[in-house]
Structures are given as C-alpha cells and as structure tokens.
Amino acid sequence: MGSLEPSDYVWTETQPGRWERDVDEVEQFYTSLEKRYEGSGRYFFAMTGYISFSVSGTDQEVEDALRKAWLRLRYDHPSIGSRVEYCDAQKKCRKVYEMVPSPESQQKWLDTTLCIVPTKLSGLQWCNADPPVPKLPTLFLIKSRIPSRGVFKADLVLRCHHDIIDGIGTLMLFNNLFKHAAKALEQGDAYPLPSFGNEFTRLSPPLRVAAGLPPVLSxxxxxxxxxxxxxxxxxxxxxxxxxxxxxxxxxxxxxxxxxxxxxxxxxxxxxxxxxxxxxxxxxxxxxxxxxxxxxxxxxxxxxxxxxxxxxxxxxxxxxxxxxxxxxxxxxxxxxxxxxxxxxxxxxxxxxxxxxxxxxxxxxxxxxxxxxxxxxxxxxxxxxxxxxxxxxxxxxxxxxxxxxxxxxxxxxxxxxxxxxxxxxxxxxxxxxxxxxxxxxHGAFELDNPWVTGExxxxxxxxxxxxxxxxxxxxxxxxxxxxxxxxxxxxxxxxxxxxxxxxxx
Structure with missing residues (x-):
C-alpha cells in the first residue's frame, strides 16, 4: 500500500540524475498483481496500445519523424522513462526515473524503446503472438508488407507495465506522439529537438496528489x-x-x-x-x-x-x-x-x-x-x-x-x-x-485500441x-x-x- 505521508509522493532526487517517489494505492495494486503472477513469465494487465497509420513519405523520413516525436515525448512526458522497483532498504515499492542528459544516453534510450519489428505478421497478429513487455514503455513499429507507392503504412504498438500508464492515458499519448510526428515530418531537419535537464519537473504524481486527496479518511x-x-x-x-x-x-x-x-x-x-x-x-x-x-x-x-x-x-x-x-x-x-x-x-x-x-x-x-x-x-x-x-x-x-x-x-x-x-x-x-x-498533418490514423494483459x-x-x-x-x-x-x-x-x- 502507498505511504500516508504526502511528502513521500513527491519526486525527490536520491542521487545525481535519479528521481524517486513512493507508489500510491492504484499503482501498488497493479505492481502487486504483476508480482503475484511473475512466476508465469508474463505480466498481468500489461498495457497494449495499438494504432494504424498511413502517411506519404519514405521509410527513412517517417521513421526519423517518429523517433523525433518519441524523444519529444520523453521530454514532455518523462514518466515514459520511469519504472517501479522494490527498495530492499525501505521494504516497499518505489517509482524510479533516471535522466538522459547526454545525446548518447538519449540515443541509447531511443534505440531501446522504439523498435522496428522484422515480422511477416500484421500488427494485429503480432499483438496476439505473445509480444514482449520491456522494462520501460516501448513502441514497436510493424510496417505493412503490402507495397504502396509513395505511402508508408504501418501499425504502432505500445507495450508497457500497467503501473506506469492506463488505457485513457495510452490513447492520449498516441495523440501527442502523432501531433509531434506530423511537425517533425513537415519540418525535417529544422524540427527542434528538446534540451533535456529540467524534464523531471514534469514527472507525473500519483492520483492522490493529482486529485488533492487527504492522507486518511474522515x-x-x-x-x-x-x-x-x-x-x-x-x-x-x-x-x-x-x-x-x-x-x-x-x-x-x-x-x-x-x-x-x-x-x-x-x-x-x-x-x-x-x-x-x-x-x-x-x-x-x-x-x-x-x-x-x-x-x-x-x-x-x-x-x-x-x-x-x-x-x-x-x-x-x-x-x-x-x-x-x-x-x-x-x-x-x-x-x-x-x-x-x-x-x-x-x-x-x-x-x-x-x-x-x-x-x-x-x-x-x-x-x-x-x-x-x-x-x-x-x-x-x-x-x-x-x-x-x-x-x-x-x-x-x-x-x-x-x-x-x-x-x-x-x-x-x-x-x-x-x-x-x-x-x-x-x-x-x-x-x-x-x-x-x-x-495529424500528413498522418492519417485508424483503429486505435487498448487492452490489458x-x-x-x-x-x-x-x-x-x-x-x-x-x-x-x-x-x-x-x-x-x-x-x-x-x-x-x-x-x-x-x-x-x-x-x-x-x-
């Protein structure tokens, strides 16, 4: 269960570049349920977010635009770089965020969390084929096998632990992603990349803080x-x-x-x-x-x-x-x-x-x-x-x-x-x-959905x-x-x- 001390829900720098806070009750619910089924090798209620899209452009242009947009989301929504860990010293679960201050660390994160999937399956088939749930929220790009002259068609899948994001949040994230992808595709090399360093100020608090809930019931x-x-x-x-x-x-x-x-x-x-x-x-x-x-x-x-x-x-x-x-x-x-x-x-x-x-x-x-x-x-x-x-x-x-x-x-x-x-x-x-x-600009989206494992x-x-x-x-x-x-x-x-x- 989450702490009853409001200060424990505040993101705090525990060492240079590492920020932590306690999880609250809703986050603990999903963390504990996932732990209960850990022995199965699968993750209960892990999120799958899916959306199809088509856009005029080359593979390189579209993939670059998606990478720039995903990096922008890491800056705007740094919680996509967070995870829940068990703290042995405190005997409780904590939410952890580690900054990516250098271009090298940002590129490493991009390479790890935006993956082009080499598969003959469609995106829908791939989602039913036991896809992985990486440590951090990860986008998987499944490109269409059907050639279409001048048009890039693909399915985009987000896989994420449920103690990080929920269904409505996943849909919101997709909308924000393609808003930036459209700008990045249109502007090309002129699209401004974010300057990391203060993104921790936008780390999302738990529901208790977001809704201003009292620490104990009356x-x-x-x-x-x-x-x-x-x-x-x-x-x-x-x-x-x-x-x-x-x-x-x-x-x-x-x-x-x-x-x-x-x-x-x-x-x-x-x-x-x-x-x-x-x-x-x-x-x-x-x-x-x-x-x-x-x-x-x-x-x-x-x-x-x-x-x-x-x-x-x-x-x-x-x-x-x-x-x-x-x-x-x-x-x-x-x-x-x-x-x-x-x-x-x-x-x-x-x-x-x-x-x-x-x-x-x-x-x-x-x-x-x-x-x-x-x-x-x-x-x-x-x-x-x-x-x-x-x-x-x-x-x-x-x-x-x-x-x-x-x-x-x-x-x-x-x-x-x-x-x-x-x-x-x-x-x-x-x-x-x-x-x-x-x-969104040149992007046309279709068939968005979410589900929990x-x-x-x-x-x-x-x-x-x-x-x-x-x-x-x-x-x-x-x-x-x-x-x-x-x-x-x-x-x-x-x-x-x-x-x-x-x-």
Whole structure:
C-alpha cells in the first residue's frame, strides 16, 4: 500500500540524475498483481496500445519523424522513462526515473524503446503472438508488407507495465506522439529537438496528489467504507453467483489474446439513437447485455433458479484532478478508479426443459422486458457512482481493498491457481475521436485500441467508438478460452443489445 505521508509522493532526487517517489494505492495494486503472477513469465494487465497509420513519405523520413516525436515525448512526458522497483532498504515499492542528459544516453534510450519489428505478421497478429513487455514503455513499429507507392503504412504498438500508464492515458499519448510526428515530418531537419535537464519537473504524481486527496479518511468516510465492505460481502451470501464457463485443465496462463467485432456506421447510429431515446448510455446497454449473456451460459437444472451477477464499473478520474493533471500533459499516469460498491443483478436461469440454452435469437416481449428491467438497475448503479461526491476521496481505499500483499523479501511467489468462478468486466473508452484526432498533418490514423494483459480465466470487454463505428472487443487467455468462444460472447452481446433496443 502507498505511504500516508504526502511528502513521500513527491519526486525527490536520491542521487545525481535519479528521481524517486513512493507508489500510491492504484499503482501498488497493479505492481502487486504483476508480482503475484511473475512466476508465469508474463505480466498481468500489461498495457497494449495499438494504432494504424498511413502517411506519404519514405521509410527513412517517417521513421526519423517518429523517433523525433518519441524523444519529444520523453521530454514532455518523462514518466515514459520511469519504472517501479522494490527498495530492499525501505521494504516497499518505489517509482524510479533516471535522466538522459547526454545525446548518447538519449540515443541509447531511443534505440531501446522504439523498435522496428522484422515480422511477416500484421500488427494485429503480432499483438496476439505473445509480444514482449520491456522494462520501460516501448513502441514497436510493424510496417505493412503490402507495397504502396509513395505511402508508408504501418501499425504502432505500445507495450508497457500497467503501473506506469492506463488505457485513457495510452490513447492520449498516441495523440501527442502523432501531433509531434506530423511537425517533425513537415519540418525535417529544422524540427527542434528538446534540451533535456529540467524534464523531471514534469514527472507525473500519483492520483492522490493529482486529485488533492487527504492522507486518511474522515470518520464519516471511514464509516461509509465499512458499510460498503459489509454490503459487498453480503451480496455473495446465500445465493449462487454467475460464473463464466472455461476450459479446465491448464494451471498456468498462456498467451493473452484480443478479438473484436465492429458494427457498421448505420448500425452504430441506430444503436446510439435508441440508447438516447431510453436515457441509456452505450455502456449501460452493453453492461446489461453482458449480464444476460452470462446468465444464459449458466448450466440449467431441473428447476428454475435465481443467480446473481456481480460486477463493478471502471471510472476515468482525470476530470477530478487539478490542473494540469486533468489534461493530456499528464497522460503517462494512472488516474482511474473502480466503483467501491458492487453492481448486483438477480436473474432467473430457466429449467432445463424450458427452451434451448442458446436464446440469442429470442425476440419475445418477455426477453425485451427483462432487458429493460436489468438496464434500469445498471443505469441507476452508474448514475449513483457518478453522482457520489465522496467517491474520489474513497478511491485509494477501494484500490487498497483489492490489493494483494507484496512479498516482503521480493521473492517470486507460486503462480495462483486458476479462478474457478471467473466473471466478465467491461471498460468503456468512449468516443476515441475525442481523445485522438484521426488526422495529424500528413498522418492519417485508424483503429486505435487498448487492452490489458489477461492472465486469468475471465474475459475483459472493451467498448469504444471510432469515426462513427462502435467496436466491442474482448481480452482473454488462450489457456482457458478459444477465439471462437470469445467472438461468440461478443456476438451475443451485440445481438441482445440490438434486439432489445429495436436498433
């Protein structure tokens, strides 16, 4: 857990050119989770950020522009040069930044963290082929194999530990990168390179500092936290909790995978219009469908029974941060939270004799009525969380509640056994065009997405819209799920949502 002394969160020079600070609760959560699975050789929730682009220019011109832009980001966002280390002397995790004062050290960093990948795979295929997670945030450039006269086409992938950056921050970083790449390409040798030496002043603080959170909860907020903990515990008593079926047998995680389904512009427009008419957000609509799909996957028995779907929401907390931390100037940060209280929805699993298990194409009035009933619960949950004025102050405690203890001697623990009762989460990254401009000078961007490395038995869904088309994607681990299973789950979510809303 992070320190309770505010001064410990201040970046401090511990030796010439080396700056350190304590990690806070959200950073510690991801560091501890990664440590827990270290024995697998993989990194839980490691970030993958992806974007395709095309631009007129030679390979040399475009690659030089990207290198200049990446170096500029190291100056503007020095936290991309940071990492989390365990301090043996202090017995805790610290965030560390080492300066690159000389042209030689800057070039070494560039050579290490901007890599051109020699592969016959597409960028999408490469992301599903167990790509590395280097010590520092690293860009991988996968050039198109299809020759295009005078046009450079490629995919750019960011791989990074999740205790350095989150999903929204990754998208912000891409936008900043191509803003500078466009200028560098246009100006060529005239593009000014940054003069390093004062970049440490722009190192991003943890969420506690960025949002101005008090070091300890007030008595009132502590009482609220105790009630939330009791409520969450009570939700799981005396009722069957829904569980995602998975392939049993493997005990260690395999490769993280991502699949996606993108709706047409017309389908997306109809869906957005239907949601607006009902007072629902797209996230409400899909979280509703997700709960129903999981219910439909539960094993049927001789009699109908009640099951409970339990979930939470993920929240971008940048709007709650003070200037300049609420802006893309501090993209390389973890400024997000999870809801404290759980979302709980009771659903009926029909008896085995009533209809087929697969009810995807059920257009009945009862089916739609059930959807709207669940959607009302989901909507109220999201609005209650959004309108909770105390939520931001409780965020560090919420993260601490779910954090595994970090090994005191920094040893690698045994890999946890697979979770026998996995669930499915959903994260909305919103309208991506509002975060990433599709056009930056000569660069045309396409298909941006982010995901976190899934090493568990569950699924992580991501929802986003780009250029008027909605994409629903799933992250899963191939030790326990197949590509077809994940795609079928996404398809069920789409069909149920579209049918229920009449879109």
């Amino acid at each position: 008595a009132h907020r502590q009482a609220c936290l105790d009630k939330i903990i009791s409520y969450n515990v009570a939700l799981k008593k005396g009722v069957e909790i829904t569980s995602l079926p998975y392939r049993k047998g493997p005990t260690n995680p395999g490769k993280h995978q991502r699949v996606a389904i993108t709706l047409s512009s017309e389908q997306t427009h109809r869906l957005l219009r239907a949601c607006k008419a009902l007072g629902l957000s797209v996230t409400h609509a899909y979280h509703t469908a997700l709960a129903i799909v999981i219910r439909d996957l539960q094993k049927r028995q001789s009699r109908p029974r009640t099951v409970r779907y339990i979930s939470h929401s993920l929240i971008n907390e940048r709007p709650h941060c003070t200037e300049p931390y609420d802006s893309p100037a501090h993209a390389v940060s973890l400024y997000h939270s999870t809801s404290g209280g759980c979302l709980a929805i009771d659903l009926i699993v029909p008896a085995a004799s009533i209809g087929a298990r697969d009810r995807v194409f059920d257009y009945s009035i009862l089916r739609r009525r059930e959807y709207m009933k669940v959607a009302s619960v989901v909507r109220q949950f999201y609005l209650r969380t959004r309108n909770d004025k105390d939520h931001i102050n409780m965020v560090p405690s919420y993260w601490a509640m779910g954090t595994y203890p970090y090994p005191p001697d920094n040893h690698t623990p045994p890999v946890p056994k697979p979770n026998d009762h996995p669930s499915v989460s959903i994260s909305s990254i919103g309208t991506l065009d509002k975060t990433i401009s599709p056009i 899934e090493l568990g038995t569950g699924l992580g869904l991501f929802l986003g819209t780009w250029r008027g088309r909605l994409t629903l994607s799933a992250a899963f681990n191939d030790a326990w799920h197949t590509r077809n299973e994940a795609l079928a789950f996404l398809d069920r979510c789409n069909v149920i949502t579209i049918q229920a809303l009449g879109a």
